[in-house]
Amino acid sequence: MDLLQIVFLALIQGITEFLPISSSGHLLLPSELLGWPDQGLAFDVAVHVGTLSAVVLYFRHSLGAMARDWLGQVFARRDSTEDSQLAWYLILATVPAALAGLVFDGAIETHLRSVWVVAITTIVFGLALGWADWHGGRAKTVFDITWKTALIIGLAQALALIPGTSRSGITITAALFLGLTRTDAARFSFLLSVPVIALSGGYKALQLWLQSEPAPWGELVGGAAIAGVSAFVCIHYFMHYIRQIGMMPFVVYRLLLGAALIWVAL
Template sequence: MELLQVLLLSLIQGFTEFLPISSSAHLILPSQLLGWQDQGLAFDVAVHFGTLLAVVAYFRKDLTLLLAGWFGSLRGNRSHESDLVWLIGFATVPAGLAGLLGSDFIEANLRSAWVIAWATIGFGILLGVADKCGQGEKTLLNMTFKFAMVIGLAQALALIPGTSRSGITMTAALLLGFSRVESARFSFLLSIPIIALSAAYLSFKLMGEAGVDWAHMGLGFILSCLSAYACIFFFMQLISRMGMMPFVIYRMLLGGVLLFLFWQI
């Protein structure tokens, strides 16, 4: 990989991983327009761990309380925090199973530019509907097993390239009546186990691979971590005021650009 490719893809991964705009839709553009080859497994591992560290660092206080509550529940002291840990775990199962059972089919049939473009547009429209009609006043204190599983099932749809994991989970939470801030918060907390599982799986595949460029991996890790942290910070500060419509409009434009580009090709 060239240095420019490392810089651009790391920043794209970091900035788009947690925004509801689809990282896959953005990653396909430079590869097609600039003729770049696949970035390789080692780079994927680096940026996954970078974004994982970012979300863990941002929510470190929440995670400390959640883990303390969960360990307390093992001693019989049930709490809201311990319940939320279990709900996040249960909500992770659908995406984990879908990835395990359907990854080969998705890789063979759904990783086309057309699928990414239409998914970017279609799920963007759904996000707009949810933001306009669905959001309420529910907080994570109102999270139940039923709500968590609906959001977890929605997260499994993010295996379709162009959907956006954060976008579809926020959409589901908004439609269930959660506020924008709480929808984003649950989406980000829910991302931790799924990103960790993905990073672990990629790391396992990387074992024994020769010729790893550690300098590029390190740079990718640092840039994706810093950009992802900045993205989460500003998103959480602004989401209650600006809503989801800027992202919906952006998705429409991005999807239109992808359709135009690949129609020409």
């Protein structure tokens, strides 16, 4: 890839990984309109490392508290705390997507990675996000989550394997439906991204290692850095303004993106 492709694709990955607007939809457009080649497995691993670093850095205090209390409960038999419970719920919510990925990843790559699928899911799940934002209770925090709530959000996250769904979009949608505030719905979604991105990136890294292909380290380091910085900035401003702006700007954007993809497919 040339420098323009590296910068553009890394920015797309960094920004759309956490905004509820579908990263796969955005990555399809330059490929379809400009004829750019697939970014490749090595670059995919690199930008996953960048986005994972961003979310871990941003939520380092919360993640540190959860890790400390969870480890203390498991290994030192300490009493359960809000942070250790939240850690358990994040683990529970990760299981459906991990299992679905192992079972259906090959079939999804073969049959569902098309412009039409991405266009339809971008629109349908965008409308679902708008409905959830409009009708959600918006009263609960992440510490009001129960194992049932976590499991439902986890099952919703498994749907994000379908291209165009948006992992952050579908988990925020489910959390809003279940009564969480906009801020806490986004917070749980972003915390939930840590194990999911780690598992996905680790799986892709294993595939890359088994292929034993030479790695273009300049491209990879640059892509990881750009994706990480853009993801951190995106998370910061999303968390800062989401209470005021709500989800409707993202719903409208998804509808426009879906329409653009349909136009490209025709």
